Amino acid sequence: MSQTSFEIQQAAVIGAGTMGRGIVMCLANAGVSVQWVDNNPQMLEQALTTVAETYAHNVRQGRIDQAEADARMARVSAAADYASIRNVDLVIEAVYENLELKQKIFRELNGLLKPEALLASNTSALDIDAIAAATRRPEQVLGLHFFSPAHIMKLLEIVRGAQTSPAALEAALSLGKRMGKVSVVSGNCHGFIGNRMLHPYVLEARKMLLEGAYPQQVDTALQGFGFAMGPFRMYDVVGIDLEWRARELAGKGQDAPEVQVDNRLCEMGRFGQKSGNGYYHYEPGSRQAEHDPEVDALVLRVSEELGFQRRDIGPEEILERCLLALVNEGAKILQEGIAGSAHDIHLVYLNGYGFPADKGGPMAWADRQGLADIHQRLLALETRQGDQWKPARLIGELAAQGKGFADR
Numbered sequence: 001m002s003q004t005s006f007e008i009q010q011a012a013v014i015g016a017g018t019m020g021r022g023i024v025m026c027l028a029n030a031g032v033s034v035q036w037v038d039n040n041p042q043m044l045e046q047a048l049t050t051v052a053e054t055y056a057h058n059v060r061q062g063r064i065d066q067a068e069a070d071a072r073m074a075r076v077s078a079a080a081d082y083a084s085i086r087n088v089d090l091v092i093e094a095v096y097e098n099l100e101l102k103q104k105i106f107r108e109l110n111g112l113l114k115p116e117a118l119l120a121s122n123t124s125a126l127d128i129d130a131i132a133a134a135t136r137r138p139e140q141v142l143g144l145h146f147f148s149p150a151h152i153m154k155l156l157e158i159v160r161g162a163q164t165s166p167a168a169l170e171a172a173l174s175l176g177k178r179m180g181k182v183s184v185v186s187g188n189c190h191g192f193i194g195n196r197m198l199h200p201y202v203l204e205a206r207k208m209l210l211e212g213a214y215p216q217q218v219d220t221a222l223q224g225f226g227f228a229m230g231p232f233r234m235y236d237v238v239g240i241d242l243e244w245r246a247r248e249l250a251g252k253g254q255d256a257p258e259v260q261v262d263n264r265l266c267e268m269g270r271f272g273q274k275s276g277n278g279y280y281h282y283e284p285g286s287r288q289a290e291h292d293p294e295v296d297a298l299v300l301r302v303s304e305e306l307g308f309q310r311r312d313i314g315p316e317e318i319l320e321r322c323l324l325a326l327v328n329e330g331a332k333i334l335q336e337g338i339a340g341s342a343h344d345i346h347l348v349y350l351n352g353y354g355f356p357a358d359k360g361g362p363m364a365w366a367d368r369q370g371l372a373d374i375h376q377r378l379l380a381l382e383t384r385q386g387d388q389w390k391p392a393r394l395i396g397e398l399a400a401q402g403k404g405f406a407d408r
């Protein structure tokens with residue numbers, strides 16, 4: 001198939017929620033016409049209004065003129081059903097994070113779309129190959145993982161499935177460029193590059209709450225290092241309830257000690273910024289995170305109920321555990337070929353996760369410490385806290401050769 005047949009002129013977006021709205025604007029701003037589907041007509045209507053309001057706001061701020069706003073808006077239209085999007089070159093699905101639901105949609109679209117059309121999912125973590133398996137065109141299926149808010153955040157993870165064709169990848173990279181994104185190709189694994197590394201980092205932060213720390217202490221230490229936001233402020237922005245609901249839906253993970261504080265916050269309706277309370281308190285209309293002693297009391301209660309003997313945890317330990325968890329997982333991602341280079345991880349963490357730019361990305365930070373030193377520190381944690389700290393094979397190998405991640 002020739003490369004030009006993959007030039008994306010017309011797209012469709014399925015889902016008019018938080019992500020769908022941003023993705024539609026990315027496409028329309030890049031000159032791509034978009035048809036928009038949601039099985040909830042009210043949601044779609046609301047979403048169209050939000051997009052129009054965003055463009056009007058951009059005009060008021062002088063970012064674009066009225067003619068440009070009109071042209072962008074004219075590229076967006078509501079579609080009544082899947083049949084009416086049969087001629088598009090690309091579909092980006094952004095419905096709830098549920099594998100069966102996504103598979104059902106991909107199966108249906110496969111039967112309707114022209115053979116050369118690409119099918120992409122905005123899933124944050126699900127298996128792209130399992131989604132592709134619902135179609136008869138797995139070579140044209142990939143992940144397009146946008147970050148929230150999608151029309152503002154620069155990062156785009158392009159997830160390559162086992163059968164994704166080079167032409168499909170090329171088309172996605174070229175679309176990423178047209179949308180002004182920093183595109184990074186990731187292999188297919190749970191969470192891809194960014195969220196897979198985030199998982200052990202956040203796990204350490206949550207464990208430290210049970211062992212003796214408080215949310216603000218953890219956030220202050222990591223913000224002191226230079227992160228735009230500590231993990232608990234980040235969860236308040238993203239919504240603590242997203243993972244809570246996903247655990248509920250999947251029917252697993254809800255009993256783990258580390259998520260008990262999250263569970264209790266969600267049961268109290270404290271979902272984060274959007275509900276005015278989460279790990280922090282927010283005054284109406286404000287995004288200013290304010291320390292909430294009630295949350296500290298809750299953390300204390302939960303850890304005591306779980307039988308933890310609390311102890312003082314200083315900023316050094318917070319940084320050591322969170323950063324080494326990030327680096328060790330990053331090393332595994334490199335050794336498995338999920339990320340092509342330490343630089344790709346750097347792009348993901350800088351543009352998607354607020355890692356401090358002056359540290360040059362998590363792997364460059366580790367290189368500056370020296371991998372022999374990182375290796376020793378991981379071994380020390382392994383001795384104290386167990387297997388989860390076992391250093392990635394790649395760290396030992398590079399350290400033995402006196403090399404860093406950048407030398408690979």
Ligand code: NAD
Nearest residue numbers: 015016017018019038039040043094095096097123124148
């Ligand atoms: P959301 O709940 O805000 O929106 C989901 C939308 O999908 C709703 O409008 C719903 O009506 C619609 N929908 C549900 N079933 C449908 C169907 N069968 N057909 C058509 N429309 C349907 O969700 P979101 O936060 O926008 O997340 C969407 C996807 O993007 C998820 O896979 C999520 O993991 C991923 N994601 C989310 C974020 C984030 O920060 N919210 C970031 C990156 C990726």
